Amino acid sequence: xxxDQVTRLPLWESxxxxxxxxxxxxxxxxxxxxxxxxxxxxxxxxxxxxxARAFRGKYKTKTGAYGALKRFxxxxxxxTAEKIxxxxxxxxxxxxxxxxxxVGLVNTDEGEALxxxxxxxxxxxxxxxxxxxxxKSGLRAWRV
Numbered sequence: 361x362x363x364d365q366v367t368r369l370p371l372w373e374s375x376x377x378x379x380x381x382x383x384x385x386x387x388x389x390x391x392x393x394x395x396x397x398x399x400x401x402x403x404x405x406x407x408x409x410x411x412a413r414a415f416r417g418k419y420k421t422k423t424g425a426y427g428a429l430k431r432f433x434x435x436x437x438x439x440t441a442e443k444i445x446x447x448x449x450x451x452x453x454x455x456x457x458x459x460x461x462x463v464g465l466v467n468t469d470e471g472e473a474l475x476x477x478x479x480x481x482x483x484x485x486x487x488x489x490x491x492x493x494x495x496k497s498g499l500r501a502w503r504v
Contacts, residue, residue, distance in 0.1 A: 366448045368461060368504065372406040376461055379405040380478060384489045391420040395473035396429070396437065398485035399463060402476045403504065406461050411444045437472050438500070441465050445502040455498035458482075464501040466493055477501070 369375065379402040386393040400412035410416065415428040426436065433439040445452070445463065458464055458477040466475045466482045468491070475482035481492045 366407050366409050366450070366504075368406050369408050372461060375405040376402060376476070376478070379476075380483060380490060383483070383485065386485070386489060388485055388487045390422055390425055391417070393485055394425060395475070395485045396425070396440065398490075399474040399476055402483075403463060407448075407504065409448065411448065437474060438465055441474060441500070441502070450502040450504050453501050453503050455501045456495065458495060458498060458501040458503075462501055462504050464498045466497045467499055468493065468497070472499065 383398050383402065386398070388394060391397070397412055397416065400410060404410045415432045419425045419428045429436055429440045433443040441463070450463070453462070455464065460477055460479055462477040464475050464477060464482055466473055466484060468484065473484045475484035475493065477495070478492070480495050482495060482498060483490045483492055485491070
């Protein structure tokens with residue numbers, strides 16, 4: 361992708377709503393429905409680009425996930441988010457300026473997670489579907 365800005369598809373708002381409905385019914389599973397892949401599914405729905413293509417299908421456990429992210433970006437979730445957003449031309453923004461469809465790194469009871477802004481809240485994969493968190497739980501955010 362390089363420095364070219366990836367734009368949202370026409371009707372992206374309905375695609376984001378469709379993603380929310382589908383993700384709300386999925387239970388957490390490493391390698392298919394974890395916070396990183398679920399959020400990347402949502403980003404793919406609204407942009408047409410799979411931000412997880414480099415590591416999708418390459419792990420099935422928590423240990424495997426951490427290894428895949430380390431191989432991809434040299435670190436954990438924050439480093440992965442930085443590499444993905446930089447490669448897609450998505451600039452970092454103040455967390456409280458995040459708007460619907462933007463991506464963020466949030467603080468959850470289980471630790472850091474990727475999330476998508478869905479209005480005044482973040483949505484991320486939980487044990488039994490999407491979990492919604494206050495916009496204030498964001499640690500970092502990027503404009504999609």
